[in-house]
Amino acid sequence: MTPLLFVGMIGALVALTLYFFATKAPILPPLISEHGQLIDDQIYLTLIITGAIFAIAQLGLAFLVYKYRHREGAKATYLLGSHKLEYTWSAATLVLFVGLNLMGQKVWAEMHLNEHPKPAIEVEVTGLQFKWYIRYPGKDGVFGRRDVNMINDAEGNFLGLDKTDPKGADDIVMGSLTVPVGVPVVMKIGSRDVIHNFGVRELRVKQDAVPGLAVYIPFKATQTGSYEVACMELCGYGHYQMRSQLNVVTMAEYTKFLADNAP
Amino acid sequence: MSAESAAEHVHVHEPPSSFIRRWIFSTDHKVVGIQYWILALVAAFVGMWLSVVFRLHLANEGTIAQLNNQLSALAPDSAQAQALTEQIKALQAKWFVLTPEKYLSYLTMHGTILVFMVLTTAPMGGFGNYFLPIQIGALDMAFPRLNMLSIWLTILSFITLMAAFFVPGGPPNSGWTGYPPLSAIPAAQGKGYEGPGGYGQDLWVLSIAIFCFASLVGAINFIVTTLDLRTKGMTMLRMPLTCWAWFVTAILSLLSFAVLLVAGLLLLLDRNAGTSFFIPGDLFFNKPLVDHRGGSPILFQHLFWFFGHPEVYIAIVPGMGLVSHLLSTFARKPVFGYAAMVFAIFGIGIVGFFVWGHHMFQSGMSPYVAVAFSVMTMVVGVPSAIKTFNWLGTLWGGNIRFTSPMLYALGFVSLFVTGGIGGIFLGQNAVDIYFHDTYFVVGHFHLIMGVAAIFAMFAGTAFWFPKMFGRMMNEPLGKIHFWITFAGVNVIFITMHLMGLEGHPRRYSGFNYDFLSSNYMVTCHKIVTHTAILTATTQLLLLVNIVYSLFAGPKATDNPWEATSLEWAIPSPPPFENFKGGHVPEVHHGPYEFSVPGAAKDYIMQQEPPEARPATAPSAH
Numbered sequence: 001m002t003p004l005l006f007v008g009m010i011g012a013l014v015a016l017t018l019y020f021f022a023t024k025a026p027i028l029p030p031l032i033s034e035h036g037q038l039i040d041d042q043i044y045l046t047l048i049i050t051g052a053i054f055a056i057a058q059l060g061l062a063f064l065v066y067k068y069r070h071r072e073g074a075k076a077t078y079l080l081g082s083h084k085l086e087y088t089w090s091a092a093t094l095v096l097f098v099g100l101n102l103m104g105q106k107v108w109a110e111m112h113l114n115e116h117p118k119p120a121i122e123v124e125v126t127g128l129q130f131k132w133y134i135r136y137p138g139k140d141g142v143f144g145r146r147d148v149n150m151i152n153d154a155e156g157n158f159l160g161l162d163k164t165d166p167k168g169a170d171d172i173v174m175g176s177l178t179v180p181v182g183v184p185v186v187m188k189i190g191s192r193d194v195i196h197n198f199g200v201r202e203l204r205v206k207q208d209a210v211p212g213l214a215v216y217i218p219f220k221a222t223q224t225g226s227y228e229v230a231c232m233e234l235c236g237y238g239h240y241q242m243r244s245q246l247n248v249v250t251m252a253e254y255t256k257f258l259a260d261n262a263p
Numbered sequence: 264m265s266a267e268s269a270a271e272h273v274h275v276h277e278p279p280s281s282f283i284r285r286w287i288f289s290t291d292h293k294v295v296g297i298q299y300w301i302l303a304l305v306a307a308f309v310g311m312w313l314s315v316v317f318r319l320h321l322a323n324e325g326t327i328a329q330l331n332n333q334l335s336a337l338a339p340d341s342a343q344a345q346a347l348t349e350q351i352k353a354l355q356a357k358w359f360v361l362t363p364e365k366y367l368s369y370l371t372m373h374g375t376i377l378v379f380m381v382l383t384t385a386p387m388g389g390f391g392n393y394f395l396p397i398q399i400g401a402l403d404m405a406f407p408r409l410n411m412l413s414i415w416l417t418i419l420s421f422i423t424l425m426a427a428f429f430v431p432g433g434p435p436n437s438g439w440t441g442y443p444p445l446s447a448i449p450a451a452q453g454k455g456y457e458g459p460g461g462y463g464q465d466l467w468v469l470s471i472a473i474f475c476f477a478s479l480v481g482a483i484n485f486i487v488t489t490l491d492l493r494t495k496g497m498t499m500l501r502m503p504l505t506c507w508a509w510f511v512t513a514i515l516s517l518l519s520f521a522v523l524l525v526a527g528l529l530l531l532l533d534r535n536a537g538t539s540f541f542i543p544g545d546l547f548f549n550k551p552l553v554d555h556r557g558g559s560p561i562l563f564q565h566l567f568w569f570f571g572h573p574e575v576y577i578a579i580v581p582g583m584g585l586v587s588h589l590l591s592t593f594a595r596k597p598v599f600g601y602a603a604m605v606f607a608i609f610g611i612g613i614v615g616f617f618v619w620g621h622h623m624f625q626s627g628m629s630p631y632v633a634v635a636f637s638v639m640t641m642v643v644g645v646p647s648a649i650k651t652f653n654w655l656g657t658l659w660g661g662n663i664r665f666t667s668p669m670l671y672a673l674g675f676v677s678l679f680v681t682g683g684i685g686g687i688f689l690g691q692n693a694v695d696i697y698f699h700d701t702y703f704v705v706g707h708f709h710l711i712m713g714v715a716a717i718f719a720m721f722a723g724t725a726f727w728f729p730k731m732f733g734r735m736m737n738e739p740l741g742k743i744h745f746w747i748t749f750a751g752v753n754v755i756f757i758t759m760h761l762m763g764l765e766g767h768p769r770r771y772s773g774f775n776y777d778f779l780s781s782n783y784m785v786t787c788h789k790i791v792t793h794t795a796i797l798t799a800t801t802q803l804l805l806l807v808n809i810v811y812s813l814f815a816g817p818k819a820t821d822n823p824w825e826a827t828s829l830e831w832a833i834p835s836p837p838p839f840e841n842f843k844g845g846h847v848p849e850v851h852h853g854p855y856e857f858s859v860p861g862a863a864k865d866y867i868m869q870q871e872p873p874e875a876r877p878a879t880a881p882s883a884h
């Protein structure tokens with residue numbers, strides 16, 4: 001009775017898990033970035049490999065439990081192990097795991113190690129409890145000075161822009177991120193208080209916004225539309241409502257957006 | 264000391280006559296072990312019911328979000344809309360609706376209680392304390408007074424943590440990882456956490472610092488005991504795998520808790536003494552924060568995870584040892600690849616110290632280092648795979664007896680596999696870009712660290728209960744408990760993996776996003792909550808079983824499971840001095856001599872005379 005139940009339970013576990021992953025996994029949220037394809041490929045490859053490992057290991061366990069259940073008069077074999085099997089198995093998993101990992105390094109290099117594409121649109125993303133502010137450098141292409149002592153939330157100067165710096169005179173600050181489709185963008189991500197994380201599911205981008213540190217993340221959007229930006233690192237009680245938007249628009253719309261919002 | 268000299272010279276202490284010295288402030292390792300075990304049991308129930316409350320909150324919020332979606336499609340003053348509004352109001356008035364602050368407080372306490380007070384106490388301080396000395400043939404731990412110190416410091420640490428519920432503002436809301444600046448600056452946690460309200464976080468840090476100290480003391484005791492107090496014939500390679508696991512765990516504790524202790528003390532200084540180890544300059548909380556500059560939030564993460572990753576092994580390695588022991592005992596077969604198992608435990612222990620950065624791929628640390636951490640993480644998967652392979656090898660050709668400890672052990676293997684699969688995703692730096700801080704991570708670490716380790720504790724309880732208390736536990740009750748719990752945790756945590764596949768962020772108390780208030784996500788949340796309630800309630804069966812068996816269970820014989828290690832060679836429960844009159848037997852056999860060809864019965868106990876093993880049988884250790 002018990003071994004049969006065990007087989008049934010494991011069988012159900014494997015069947016249901018594979019079914020849900022096979023039917024749910026192809027609907028990772030729609031992909032809208034160029035580098036994201038590499039991430040998705042890696043996720044699907046890992047899903048297939050681990051799916052096989054999962055099924056083989058679980059069903060193997062169920063099979064052994066059933067096959068070697070206690071029966072009248074049965075006797076266990078005195079078996080101490082096998083060095084040869086042990087080495088083979090270790091080498092095989094080592095090659096598989098490390099090999100799989102190395103396949104994923106291309107996209108990592110593209111995002112973090114290689115020089116970022118130039119020219120690119122540069123935007124500054126700043127997290128604060130519990131909002132995101134996005135700054136564009138304006139016509140001159142240069143960001144103006146920021147000073148924590150000049151922050152004034154009541155007057156809307158959330159980033160502490162130095163009004164006396166001419167370079168900052170044309171800077172644009174928005175509550176959401178608007179970028180043109182098909183053009184490289186580099187975000188400079190930071191925070192003015194605690195650690196946040198700028199995450200957009202569809203973009204396959206997720207990066208901590210750390211106070212005192214600037215991290216640069218490149219991407220190229222491939223599809224117009226509006227997408228939700230979520231904070232992905234616990235930042236306090238309002239963490240769950242630290243929501244913003246990513247608008248991917250055509251180049252013409254982007255030019256108009258900059259002109260409309262220029263100070 | 265050899266067995267003969269022990270027998271001649273040891274003067275066995277009488278048990279203390281005062282009740283307090285015998286049962287409360289006791290130096291007897293068996294009493295200390297049971298105290299740890301009770302602490303873990305109490306903490307597990309507190310932590311588990313906290314999670315039921317915030318799960319109720321989440322399912323309810325999900326329903327509210329769904330209703331709000333429907334509402335926005337209706338004309339504002341239609342009768343239908345009014346009915347919906349009423350319904351939403353009723354839901355918002357439920358007793359388990361939490362403010363965002365309280366949600367995070369409960370979450371923080373749930374994680375902290377379970378990781379420290381449960382996963383780090385029972386497997387090692389509980390079962391290890393009770394059975395390490397007996398299994399290696401010692402009369403007590405090497406330093407009985409330090410042992411008493413470590414349990415009472417741990418209890419003090421638990422009380423300190425619980426006190427956070429009763430200070431103004433309540434427990435901290437910075438998560439069990441307590442990253443600064445959120446944890447370092449009272450104003451960051453919101454109104455009510457400044458001034459006296461911030462004491463919750465201070466108590467949290469203090470509690471962990473005390474816990475670290477207790478663990479360090481305990482670790483030294485375990486290491487010395489294992490190295491110095493083995494009886495004659497108990498070579499290192501004749502130790503049961505449980506002892507190896509406790510030994511390696513003690514080394515991990517020694518090296519990692521020391522670092523967490525430092526991180527905690529520095530955080531305490533940053534909060535209360537104006538230092539800036541983890542707080543950078545130019546921060547703004549309502550006003551510029553002028554008195555802090557020069558610190559690094561990422562430094563804290565390095566210190567925390569230098570402890571944190573080995574900590575997951577501290578939680579699971581004793582379980583691995585016990586499960587190897589049980590599979591062998593109940594399959595009536597030697598452990599497959601005993602030496603490989605020992606190597607794998609050491610491999611996990613050593614390589615496990617070089618992978619902590621996989622918790623920090625998206626933290627802003629050097630992306631070059633991330634590549635190295637990622638490769639090392641995949642390497643640590645290999646000893647884990649060896650263990651799984653050897654567990655299956657142990658079952659191969661066996662004669663399996665389906666007792667409840669065996670079922671829990673088999674459940675452990677299955678959970679370890681399922682949970683380990685998630686690690687292959689998260690360990691890849693590129694894939695982690697998508698999965699970091701989603702419910703996928705929550706599903707993964709609950710299965711492999713949380714639930715697997717808890718199943719090992721169930722197994723340990725069912726297996727050793729007869730020895731500790733002299734009575735058998737109820738088998739049918741244990742089996743029902745196993746089936747429901749095993750099915751329940753799989754439903755809960757695999758569903759969480761699916762939510763993570765859709766990108767659901769962790770540590771969210773509400774549904775302020777379109778993709779979170781979708782019917783799919785809310786349905787997942789409801790499935791998780793309902794199954795969690797069922798599974799949590801099922802744990803009462805365990806409690807009933809323990810209490811019932813304590814008083815009315817059938818009397819246990821010395822060796823009810825026909826096992827081989829030394830604890831089964833002494834009465835159930837053991838006398839005060841473990842081995843009658845302090846006469847520790849000499850050990851003549853390896854720990855897993857089951858079904859030796861030509862032997863009189865299908866197990867040879869370790870202390871049986873050499874002749875018990877036929878000379879013709881293939882040699883083991």
Ligand code: HEM
Binds near residue numbers: 621647683686698708
């Ligand atoms: C095959 C071996 C394993 C691999 C490759 C692996 C990998 C990972 C990775 C990369 C993360 C971080 C994910 C992120 O936050 O983005 C993680 C999280 C976690 N893992 Fe594992 N892991 C393995 C085994 C274990 C074991 C054995 C345990 C426990 C006994 C464990 C417990 C945890 C915990 C508690 C977290 C959550 C940390 C948090 O709060 O974010 N893992 N795992």
Ligand SMILES: [Cu+2]
Binds near residue numbers: 234
């Ligand atoms: Cu945030």
Ligand SMILES: [Cu+2]
Binds near residue numbers: 572575618619621622
């Ligand atoms: Cu880790």
